[in-house]
Amino acid sequence: MFTPGSKYLIAITGLSAVSFALYMLLVHPSALGAVALIGLVAATSLITGVALFTRDGHTPEGQTSAATVDTPTPSMWPLIAAAGLSLVLVGTVTTPIVFILGIVAILAALVEWTVQAWSESASGDRSYNEGIRERILNPVEYPILAAVGIAVIIFSFSRVMLAISKDAGAIIFIVAAAVISLVGLLISVRPQLKKSIVSAIAVVAAIGLVGAGIASMGFGMREDLVVAAEEDHYSHQECGAEKSDHFDKGVSETISATSGADATIELLDGKLTAQVQGIEGLQDSITVRRSNPSNIIFRNKDAGEFRLKAYLGKKQIADGVSEDLITCTQLISEGAEQWLTLTINKPSVSGEPYTLSIPGLEGQSIVVVVP
Amino acid sequence: MNHIESTSDAVPQVHMLGRVMRRLKPMVLGAAGTVFLASCASNAPQDTWVPKGPNAQKIDSLQKPVFAVAGIIGVIVAVVVTYSVIKFRDRGQPIPKQSHGNPALEITLTIIPALILAVVGVFTFRTVFDLNKTSDTQMIINVTGQQWWWEYDYPANNEYGITQPIITSGQLVIPVGTKVMLRQTSRDVIHSYWIPALNGKRDAVPGRITINRLEADEPGIYAGQCTEFCGLSHANMRMEAVALSKEDFAKWVSNQLKTYAAPAENTLAKEGETVFLNQCTRCHQVNGLTRADGTPVIAAPDENVWSGAAPNLSHLMSRNTFAGAMFNLVTPECRTDVWKSESLTFGAKYLAGVDEPCLNQTDLRGWLRNAPAMKPMYANPALLAATGGKYRGMPNLGLSESDIEKLVAYLLTLK
Numbered sequence: 106m107f108t109p110g111s112k113y114l115i116a117i118t119g120l121s122a123v124s125f126a127l128y129m130l131l132v133h134p135s136a137l138g139a140v141a142l143i144g145l146v147a148a149t150s151l152i153t154g155v156a157l158f159t160r161d162g163h164t165p166e167g168q169t170s171a172a173t174v175d176t177p178t179p180s181m182w183p184l185i186a187a188a189g190l191s192l193v194l195v196g197t198v199t200t201p202i203v204f205i206l207g208i209v210a211i212l213a214a215l216v217e218w219t220v221q222a223w224s225e226s227a228s229g230d231r232s233y234n235e236g237i238r239e240r241i242l243n244p245v246e247y248p249i250l251a252a253v254g255i256a257v258i259i260f261s262f263s264r265v266m267l268a269i270s271k272d273a274g275a276i277i278f279i280v281a282a283a284v285i286s287l288v289g290l291l292i293s294v295r296p297q298l299k300k301s302i303v304s305a306i307a308v309v310a311a312i313g314l315v316g317a318g319i320a321s322m323g324f325g326m327r328e329d330l331v332v333a334a335e336e337d338h339y340s341h342q343e344c345g346a347e348k349s350d351h352f353d354k355g356v357s358e359t360i361s362a363t364s365g366a367d368a369t370i371e372l373l374d375g376k377l378t379a380q381v382q383g384i385e386g387l388q389d390s391i392t393v394r395r396s397n398p399s400n401i402i403f404r405n406k407d408a409g410e411f412r413l414k415a416y417l418g419k420k421q422i423a424d425g426v427s428e429d430l431i432t433c434t435q436l437i438s439e440g441a442e443q444w445l446t447l448t449i450n451k452p453s454v455s456g457e458p459y460t461l462s463i464p465g466l467e468g469q470s471i472v473v474v475v476p
Numbered sequence: 477m478n479h480i481e482s483t484s485d486a487v488p489q490v491h492m493l494g495r496v497m498r499r500l501k502p503m504v505l506g507a508a509g510t511v512f513l514a515s516c517a518s519n520a521p522q523d524t525w526v527p528k529g530p531n532a533q534k535i536d537s538l539q540k541p542v543f544a545v546a547g548i549i550g551v552i553v554a555v556v557v558t559y560s561v562i563k564f565r566d567r568g569q570p571i572p573k574q575s576h577g578n579p580a581l582e583i584t585l586t587i588i589p590a591l592i593l594a595v596v597g598v599f600t601f602r603t604v605f606d607l608n609k610t611s612d613t614q615m616i617i618n619v620t621g622q623q624w625w626w627e628y629d630y631p632a633n634n635e636y637g638i639t640q641p642i643i644t645s646g647q648l649v650i651p652v653g654t655k656v657m658l659r660q661t662s663r664d665v666i667h668s669y670w671i672p673a674l675n676g677k678r679d680a681v682p683g684r685i686t687i688n689r690l691e692a693d694e695p696g697i698y699a700g701q702c703t704e705f706c707g708l709s710h711a712n713m714r715m716e717a718v719a720l721s722k723e724d725f726a727k728w729v730s731n732q733l734k735t736y737a738a739p740a741e742n743t744l745a746k747e748g749e750t751v752f753l754n755q756c757t758r759c760h761q762v763n764g765l766t767r768a769d770g771t772p773v774i775a776a777p778d779e780n781v782w783s784g785a786a787p788n789l790s791h792l793m794s795r796n797t798f799a800g801a802m803f804n805l806v807t808p809e810c811r812t813d814v815w816k817s818e819s820l821t822f823g824a825k826y827l828a829g830v831d832e833p834c835l836n837q838t839d840l841r842g843w844l845r846n847a848p849a850m851k852p853m854y855a856n857p858a859l860l861a862a863t864g865g866k867y868r869g870m871p872n873l874g875l876s877e878s879d880i881e882k883l884v885a886y887l888l889t890l891k
Contacts (some may be wrong), residue, residue, distance in 0.1 A: 382616065384616060395784070396663060397661060450776075474641050
């Protein structure tokens with residue numbers, strides 16, 4: 106009754122079931138582990154069942170039928186569908202992207218597998234059937250594969266560029282461009298070059314690039330990018346000792362900033378003044394809309410490095426305990442300017458105004474009025 | 477042979493077409509007549525052909541000749557096409573001889589439109605640059621759009637007696653003969669500010685400040701409408717610009733800067749103040765309002781409203797509208813009295829504000845009773861998942877009739 110192959114599979118199924126039971130009972134189970142082991146049990150059970158049903162695929166001599174002579178073409182799509190199903194299972198307990206990849210794999214496998222199976226029964230001519238399959242699926246397969254290929258190459262290249270220094274990046278760009286140009290030139294002047302050689306060059310280059318990308322991902326981003334990300338340079342909080350080295354100096358050039366300055370605050374000869382579009386003369390107060398991001402330009406015209414500090418009231422952090430809400434620009438040198446974006450939700454109350462000031466410069470402040 | 481067959485098929489089709497045309501004729505004429513008569517409407521406050529200020533006049537001076545040129549060309553094209561359709565319609569005649577290419581005609585038909593467009597372009601560019609001139613601005617007003625109302629705040633401007641910023645909504649008040657610069661933005665989605673009698677439209681875009689200029693020649697009220705689809709109540713997002721003489725504007729400023737006057741003790745309005753404190757100050761600010769212990773009341777619309785703001789109701793009764801200018805705060809009779817008054821008397825009538833006889837009790841009470849029933853808004857507490865529990869618009873507060881009575885009495889004191 107039990108064939109030799111099915112015996113091994115029954116043992117594996119039993120072992121995986123025991124593993125699952127022990128894992129659930131003795132170990133602190135995680136959802137991912139449980140899904141993996143129950144998936145293993147299900148997979149081995151299925152294979153065992155198939156082995157038992159087909160008696161290890163052995164067909165007694167003399168019983169070969171006409172239907173089994175013309176065997177279907179070996180196909181990778183069942184394998185991909187199974188992988189997709191596994192990704193769906195894993196994705197349900199990990200991240201949505203894994204789940205989505207699984208769904209995409211299953212859908213692709215279903216379409217390809219269905220069309221392939223249909224085309225194989227179109228006629229008795231295998232090459233004709235393959236032609237039908239290609240006519241239907243190639244217009245879909247080629248663009249998708251090309252897009253995926255381009256995306257993988259761009260992604261791999263970007264990982265390499267993020268991992269290496271800026272100078273090395275420039276050199277690699279130049280070298281890569283030169284190599285591509287030379288190879289292109291070689292192919293154009295030697296049209297008799299074998300197709301296999303050209304394909305081999307392209308495949309080696311692609312594999313090399315993807316390998317470099319994977320290695321770069323393992324290596325991680327270069328240090329200054331890591332530090333810049335940790336600094337969260339869009340919301341400076343430190344108004345004391347300077348810590349940020351990698352703040353975004355280009356932020357002032359964004360469209361929203363250049364088109365939406367509410368006021369310009371200038372430090373000149375130790376005095377802090379405000380200029381507001383449409384109002385003549387220097388002001389000692391500015392009006393800022395409530396509940397709306399407002400851009401302030403800070404321009405340092407004095408010798409030395411200064412920053413603009415905004416006091417935005419207090420925030421209650423516990424019963425009877427509150428802390429000042431403060432935000433600042435970076436320290437900027439003479440002649441430089443930087444932007445500060447304020448969002449103030451509550452109208453200002455007389456007696457405790459919102460202010461803009463320069464740390465270390467006493468007696469100079471601009472009142473920020475929120476109607 | 478084929479040609480003869482198609483001819484025999486075409487005859488009944490032509491007859492059927494004739495019958496359809498005869499039936500459509502009165503309907504087309506009726507629709508055209510209606511459109512023509514609608515253009516003669518006397519009560520059209522958003523008429524784009526009646527400029528009331530220099531900016532709108534510049535647009536008018538451009539659009540009228542362009543409209544005339546475009547109209548003449550349009551009529552010529554329509555007549556030629558109609559003539560061709562009728563004259564050369566299929567009556568079973570043989571297909572005429574086909575010709576391809578007529579360089580002289582094609583060049584002519586390319587050059588003439590190009591010349592016309594070039595001339596229109598020159599004048600259009602000049603007008604655009606004129607309208608964007610800001611160097612002679614005399615007053616700035618910050619305009620902030622949100623679903624579905626406009627907020628106006630006036631930064632301090634000593635020249636006009638604005639010693640402290642003023643905030644209002646619904647009605648934009650400006651002095652006549654003054655070059656006013658609106659600094660527009662939005663707290664949520666893109667809106668567009670348009671007072672047709674005073675200038676063209678300009679978008680209010682979140683994260684950006686766009687400049688719009690207004691100037692009114694004479695005192696009066698000029699109606700407008702948000703012209704960028706902005707959600708459920710876009711059609712109800714209205715605005716009015718109120719132009720006052722410079723003397724009257726100074727009086728308006730003076731009134732807006734008046735400190736809060738609490739209602740007298742043991743009055744219905746005082747009870748209304750308590751209701752307001754308990755129910756309304758979560759979103760609505762009234763400057764100067766204090767709690768019983770003397771601490772100032774600071775509204776927190778940022779915690780309750782998706783856009784982060786609700787109308788500041790200080791001096792509410794100095795306005796003629798509420799709820800994004802969708803409803804009149806005054807009765808139709810009183811409103812007509814203000815709108816139709818002569819320039820010399822307009823200011824005094826507007827500045828009189830809203831008193832009890834003129835108060836539109838029906839709409840105000842209806843609004844307090846169930847605001848979402850009067851203006852479509854996303855204010856159902858059960859359907860706020862997309863906005864993190866925050867409202868877009870005013871919810872139904874479930875006020876009792878007694879509370880509404882008290883609130884109306886209180887709101888009437890906010891002059």
